[in-house]
Amino acid sequence: MSSNDFIKDRLRVKLLAFPAAELSVFDKAKKKYMGLFNPEEMEFVNDRPDVLMFLTGGSEHLAIESVQEFRFYLLLASRDANSWAAATEVKAWMIQHNIRSVMLDADNPTTAEYLSEYYHAFVGVRKLHGQRLGVVGSSSPWLVASSVNPYLLQSKLGVEQVDISWDDIVFDEISQVSPDFTSLFGMAENRQELIESGKIYEGLASLIPFYRLNALAVECFPLVNKTGHTACLALAKLNYDGIPTACEADICSTAAMMLSSEVCNAIPWMANIAHVGNGKAILAHCTAPVNHLTSFKLDTHFETGKGYAVSGQLKGDEVTIFRFDSTLNHIFVTLAKVIDKPKSRNACRTQLEVELSSSASKYFTENPFGNHHMVLPGNWVQRLSLAAELLNVGVVS
Numbered sequence: 001m002s003s004n005d006f007i008k009d010r011l012r013v014k015l016l017a018f019p020a021a022e023l024s025v026f027d028k029a030k031k032k033y034m035g036l037f038n039p040e041e042m043e044f045v046n047d048r049p050d051v052l053m054f055l056t057g058g059s060e061h062l063a064i065e066s067v068q069e070f071r072f073y074l075l076l077a078s079r080d081a082n083s084w085a086a087a088t089e090v091k092a093w094m095i096q097h098n099i100r101s102v103m104l105d106a107d108n109p110t111t112a113e114y115l116s117e118y119y120h121a122f123v124g125v126r127k128l129h130g131q132r133l134g135v136v137g138s139s140s141p142w143l144v145a146s147s148v149n150p151y152l153l154q155s156k157l158g159v160e161q162v163d164i165s166w167d168d169i170v171f172d173e174i175s176q177v178s179p180d181f182t183s184l185f186g187m188a189e190n191r192q193e194l195i196e197s198g199k200i201y202e203g204l205a206s207l208i209p210f211y212r213l214n215a216l217a218v219e220c221f222p223l224v225n226k227t228g229h230t231a232c233l234a235l236a237k238l239n240y241d242g243i244p245t246a247c248e249a250d251i252c253s254t255a256a257m258m259l260s261s262e263v264c265n266a267i268p269w270m271a272n273i274a275h276v277g278n279g280k281a282i283l284a285h286c287t288a289p290v291n292h293l294t295s296f297k298l299d300t301h302f303e304t305g306k307g308y309a310v311s312g313q314l315k316g317d318e319v320t321i322f323r324f325d326s327t328l329n330h331i332f333v334t335l336a337k338v339i340d341k342p343k344s345r346n347a348c349r350t351q352l353e354v355e356l357s358s359s360a361s362k363y364f365t366e367n368p369f370g371n372h373h374m375v376l377p378g379n380w381v382q383r384l385s386l387a388a389e390l391l392n393v394g395v396v397s
Contacts, residue, residue, distance in 0.1 A: 133215045200223070233298075233308050269374065288310050302349060
């Protein structure tokens with residue numbers, strides 16, 4: 001696919017009718033169904049469609065001549081003029097030819113909302129192509145199930161991996177920390193420790209323009225073990241800045257964060273699964289995007305007792321939890337109800353307890369993709385699932 005295919009962030013909609021149909025059939029359909037779309041998010045086309053809108057029967061051959069194998073399409077039809085019959089036949093043909101699709105009722109009041117969700121997923125997936133992920137250091141050795149082959153990252157998501165050494169950041173040469181960092185964490189009692197955290201932020205932030213990065217995955221434990229200073233605040237600030245940044249150099253998690261950033265316009269919280277049982281899960285980590293927190297304070301890093309970490313209260317009464325597997329062939333997505341925001345001293349500092357569906361509980365205990373999962377306040381299940389369809393990624397819920 002060439003870069004020219006990504007110039008317009010619009011859905012390409014093709015109207016389909018029997019070959020001898022008069023122009024009035026198309027004009028009438030445009031007037032009737034234009035309300036399904038935001039006019040700025042779509043255009044009517046004759047070739048390379050994303051959406052096939054069936055107006056009459058006898059349009060089957062025009063439809064199958066317009067599609068490509070291994071792509072994903074929306075099929076719109078109604079009860080009028082045998083359009084549903086035509087769409088059904090084409091849907092069956094698509095299944096036979098490995099072409100994925102969803103068929104929608106053009107007269108259903110919920111279809112407009114579905115199309116809006118699809119549009120955001122469609123644009124977000126396209127924006128991933130050509131992005132660059134900087135990996136500082138190496139993935140933490142305990143991430144035994146979360147390694148992602150750079151080739152898969154490129155072929156599945158269109159994201160290029162850039163390997164960077166900690167030695168490329170000369171912290172001794174960083175003399176100033178930006179006021180927006182120190183003001184964000186102004187509650188810090190240890191001013192010197194705050195400045196050291198700020199230097200880590202400045203060093204990591206400097207990589208972004210130099211390497212033309214869109215995201216970062218940072219191996220943080222060697223840093224804290226060597227210097228006694230954590231990257232927790234730096235990562236919280238980078239995510240707050242709109243740069244998807246994962247700790248422990250977890251590339252699998254960063255990929256999910258990048259997807260969410262583009263598709264949902266929000267960077268999720270990357271969390272450990274601290275416990276699952278009795279239909280509930282506890283999630284915890286020592287850093288979080290502070291824009292997702294109603295309030296927060298600074299605490300020590302849980303595993304080392306050193307530096308600063310973020311201890312916050314996540315927003316919302318429900319959250320979407322999701323994660324890729326290491327092959328990027330599947331994504332787990334579920335909606336969970338928030339039931340508590342614990343403050344245990346025996347876990348990472350930002351904590352959340354949620355109620356799980358029976359299928360989600362079974363996933364976590366019988367077939368998890370790994371430890372780290374992404375948590376995003378609100379219900380983003382449909383949009384992430386649509387993004388997965390566009391990427392030819394199977395959804396597990």
